[in-house]
Amino acid sequence: MNIEKFFAKRNSGIEWSGIRIMFALADKIDGVINLGIGQPDFDTPVHIRDAAKEGLDQGFTRYPPASGFLDLREAVAKKVETENKIKADPDSEIFISVGAMQGIFNVMLHLVNPGDEVIVVDPGYDYYSQIRLFGGVPIRVKAKEENQFKINPEDVRKAITPKTKVIILNTPSNPTGAVFDRKILEQIADLCKQHEIMVLSDEPYEHILFDGKEHVSIGSLEGMKDLTISIYTLSKSYAMTGWRVGYVVANKAIIAEMEKLMEHMVSGVTAVAQRAALAAISGSQDCVKHMVERYAKRRELVYTGLNSLQGISCIKPESTFYAFPNISSFGMSSWDFAKYMVKEHKVAMVPGSIFGENGEGFVRISFATSSENLEKALGRIEQGIARI
Structure with a gap:
């Protein structure tokens, strides 16, 4: 058979x-x-593990809210305003996800229709299956070795067509270790505003920077808040890959769609893992x-x-x-x-x-x-x- x-x-x-x-x-x-x-x-880290143990003793073993516990969303709001320079309402513009991967998957599900084009950086993290699953067409923009693996905004401009729906940016970048500087992001932001293109900004390595490099979240740039879906994870910064906790910052209409889907998908992020995440974000960053x-x-x-x-x-x-x-x-x-x-x-x-x-x-x-x-x-x- x-x-x-x-x-x-x-x-x-x-x-x-x-x-x-x-x-x-x-x-x-x-x-x-x-x-x-x-x-x-x-x-x-120990203080994060201890918070999870305390969460178990405090009864955090039941269904969580689909968008995540409010105190965690409030901590995320404070963090992204301080570190990423993005002001977000914890009630309506933040969603706690099962790692960054669920956030990325949800963006493709909610935004991409058959035939829509999604610009990706090449070489870059493999988003191709998520794009194709919903009928999207990946459009590659080369990040060249001679340019330190940083994309040229002019190449992005040339890749834009009437079918372009989303641009995916991953900076700091996997696999190259490149950081897209403010000037590059400002030029890409101008293109997105001109053509009304959504940016999926995947930022899992935001804290792992060397030689004084600055991480800029494109969602913080002028006019980009509503055109950016910023996705973060605790996996890399806090050695929490197995806890599966991330968060999404976006326009409230997008967050509402994610919350609605979560109720039909996995109900919510594991309650005790959210207690650990709260300790990670709110505690010492040493x-x-x-x-x-x-x-x-x-x-x-x-x-x-x-x-x-x-x-x-x-x-x-x-x-x-x-x-x-x-x-x-x-x-x-x-x-x-x-x-x-x-x-x-x-x-x-x-x-x-x-x-x-x-x-x-x-x-x-x-x-x-x-x-x-x-x-x-x-x-x-x-x-x-x-x-x-």
Whole structure:
């Protein structure tokens, strides 16, 4: 019996994550150093875990409000006004989501009709399945290595057509570590206002910045509040990937749609996880500073180590915990290079082509692991390229 005949046609737009495919390969090999995983290696800070335990004792085990607890939304409102320079009403313009991923999925569901075009940065995080699931058409704008992987607003202008509905921006950027500066965002904002295009601003790495770089939320720019859906997560900043808590800041009409759908989808974000999130946002931010300091030291190790290897060049990441080295000199596809390294030298990394056509010739390496692991991995990579 062909079970697939029961599948909805829309499923054809969904692809397996290339990252998960690579992880599945790595899991079959003993002794692999995994430099592919995109999550902090730190434990969730103690005060956040304690808040969750207290929440259990206080009875936060029942259905939560669909849009999230009010005290958490109030804390988010204070945070985004102070840090992101966006003023949002906690009653109507903030939605607590199951991580940033649910927020992104909901935006595609609520905004994208069949045939609508969605501009994405290439290389950039893989939003393609979410776009195609609802009949959208991804339109790639290249972020070139010679421009430090920052998009040229003129290229964005050329990509705009009457069908353009949404532009997705991810800054600080995964996988490149690039930060789009205020000037770039202002020019993109002008285009969005001129053509009435919505921006989905995906900002999970907002706190992981190096060398004094500034993170600017495009929703804070003049005239952009109602044209921006800003999406945040606690996963990266607070080492809370498994808690699945994020939040969305947007026009109240969009938030109302998200709340309505939440009631039919998962009811709400786990109550006790929201108590942990409240402690994370409202409590001391020293834990974030400590983690970023550790990432900064590891970045130096990886950047210096990669650039010392024959045939590899790497731009210094301005943010995130990723390096995106150029491996094109070896004459292998990024998939073949990554498979060779994991199978023959037990170092897992992510092929750059997963992040778009312009990511071919690169691999993503995470430095969200110990310095000891990074040093061992660099040694294995050196041995590997010597045998190519």
